[in-house]
Amino acid sequence: MKFEIENKIASPEIQGEILALEEERVLRELEEITSQTNHLLGEGKTAEVWPLKGSEMLCMKVVDSDRLENMYENGSLPPFNSPEIEFDFLERVKEVTQAVHIPVPHLVLNIHTDEDRHVRIIVMEKLKAISLKDVHEGAPLPKNFNMTTFFARLRASLEQLHEAGIHHRDIAESNIMVMEETGDPCLIDFGDSASVMEGESPYTIRDDFGRVFRTYPNDKRSLGEVEKRLTAKLGTSLTKSK
Numbered sequence: 001m002k003f004e005i006e007n008k009i010a011s012p013e014i015q016g017e018i019l020a021l022e023e024e025r026v027l028r029e030l031e032e033i034t035s036q037t038n039h040l041l042g043e044g045k046t047a048e049v050w051p052l053k054g055s056e057m058l059c060m061k062v063v064d065s066d067r068l069e070n071m072y073e074n075g076s077l078p079p080f081n082s083p084e085i086e087f088d089f090l091e092r093v094k095e096v097t098q099a100v101h102i103p104v105p106h107l108v109l110n111i112h113t114d115e116d117r118h119v120r121i122i123v124m125e126k127l128k129a130i131s132l133k134d135v136h137e138g139a140p141l142p143k144n145f146n147m148t149t150f151f152a153r154l155r156a157s158l159e160q161l162h163e164a165g166i167h168h169r170d171i172a173e174s175n176i177m178v179m180e181e182t183g184d185p186c187l188i189d190f191g192d193s194a195s196v197m198e199g200e201s202p203y204t205i206r207d208d209f210g211r212v213f214r215t216y217p218n219d220k221r222s223l224g225e226v227e228k229r230l231t232a233k234l235g236t237s238l239t240k241s242k
């Protein structure tokens, strides 16, 4: 399969030669992963996240545009979600909040293949972290994890983001990670996020006739539910940390 890059956006951290090198690496890696499926870092409803071989620091979130288009068409995804938008949010969110870790974005590649598939990729920092979804599925929590501080920081972060008009809109176990070394929270997956002006509703999207087109879950309420489910899972003792 032959891949061709259509466009790219580089973060300031990656420039010139390094950028060219990363592009080359991503393409090589992409050719490889199309023929194997055994070392995924994670998977969501729109994307697969792969480590970038030979790189300690980077991973790539691969979004198959056909899958995305299908989801737009059957209404399970509003047509706002795109890797470019997610990339922009990653950059902005990092400036707004230091309370939680946010993956550093590096570049977006928009790739056409000779089989007419359209793949879009975000290259970003590879997190040494596990998701709360992993924890619910039995993964042990890092030893520095502290339930109270963890959720306090997430709440503070959401507060800062909301003040800046940014709403995540997909707060769930699969999008909250725990950093392995520090036990600190990390918020990922800004693919459903929105930037709203004061007075606008961030969670209800209306069509041109004022009819409700889609509602999103409220960030703070969702975080409360995530916390409740984790508390129920762990009990109050937290003795299950590794």
Ligand SMILES: Nc1ncnc2c1ncn2[C@@H]1O[C@H](COP(=O)(O)OP(=O)(O)OP(=O)(O)O)[C@@H](O)[C@H]1O
Residues within 6 Å of the ligand: 041, 042, 043, 044, 045, 046, 047, 048, 049, 059, 061, 103, 124, 125, 126, 127, 128, 131, 170, 174, 175, 188, 189, 191
């Ligand atoms: N930067 C990263 N480093 C390491 N693992 C990651 C990274 N980003 C995502 N992952 C893993 O991949 C999984 C899927 O990623 P992500 O949530 O971004 O995909 P998605 O398809 O947008 O998900 P959703 O179904 O929530 O829309 C995450 O739950 C996480 O386990």
Ligand SMILES: [Mg+2]
Residues within 6 Å of the ligand: 044, 045, 174, 175, 189
């Ligand atoms: Mg996700």
